[in-house]
Amino acid sequence: MSDEQPVDIYPSMSVVKAQDADKNSKIEPLQLGKRLKEIRIASGLTLEEASKRTGLARSTLSKIENEQISPTFQAMQKLALGLEVDIPQLFEPPKQIAATGRRDITRRGQGKAHPTTTYEHELLATQLTNKKMMPFKSRVRARSLEDYPDWIRHDGEEFLLVLDGEIVFYSEFYEPVVLLEGDSVYYDANMGHMLISNSVHDALILWVTAS
Missing domain, CATH: 1.10.260.40 (lambda repressor-like DNA-binding domains)
Structure with missing residues (x-):
């Protein structure tokens, strides 16, 4: 024993x-x-x-x-x-969350410009590396689906908020939807998507892409 x-x-x-x-x-x-x-x-x-x-x-x-x-x-x-x-x-002891103290301020109009044929992007918080989110503002230049060669697809999820103007949001598995100032949409970025500006001027949107 x-x-x-x-x-x-x-x-x-x-x-x-x-x-x-x-x-x-x-x-x-x-x-x-x-x-x-x-x-x-x-x-x-x-x-x-x-x-x-x-x-x-x-x-x-x-x-x-x-x-x-x-x-x-x-x-x-x-x-x-x-x-x-x-x-x-x-x-179970509570998990200890260590504060990294990371912070990045982007003043108005001081983001990093990244123009394309369909958008004029302004990348935000560009001083931080290895971010879990990628925030940026975009002027939507596209006025027709013909401005795109194909659906846009990439890994991760996205959140889109209309800051000014009006857009039409197209997605692979849903009917097109009109989004006005203050409207937003959260979606799987692996799903084909694209958008066009319905405004006289280029619509302005905030985009946040998360991995």
Whole structure:
């Protein structure tokens, strides 16, 4: 028989997480009450609402969140069910998001010009590299589908907002739609798409492409 003594984690709910596989690495305790509060707030729930969902008294939830009492395993089951999470998620430390401090300001009219036969693009936030989004403003020169040799397709998703004028947005799987100033469309850029200006002057749009 083994000499190891069984450990019951439920009465005290003392939980630890190893930082890595190195046996010499530090082990930090997880504050269960703090974790429960973060889950509740992330779900947009007040203590009263969480109480109704879990069946636990509001005062009990408050004491758990403030580390004044440790929940029983039965209470943990109610919490997981009411907060719509799995019990293991209650023991996961919150992910630390490191702020990179990146910022790029583009003054009006000072973006990088990139003209084409159908658009006059002004690229924004050009000082930042490895961006997850590519924002740019465009003057829509095209007035007819004949101005395009073929559908435009590329990886990622796009958001388009009409800043001035009127455009007709064509897409491969949908009927053409007229978009006026203030209208927007979000679409899969792998789907063939193109647009023309319906205005007397070139329409102005904001485009954001995400990978």
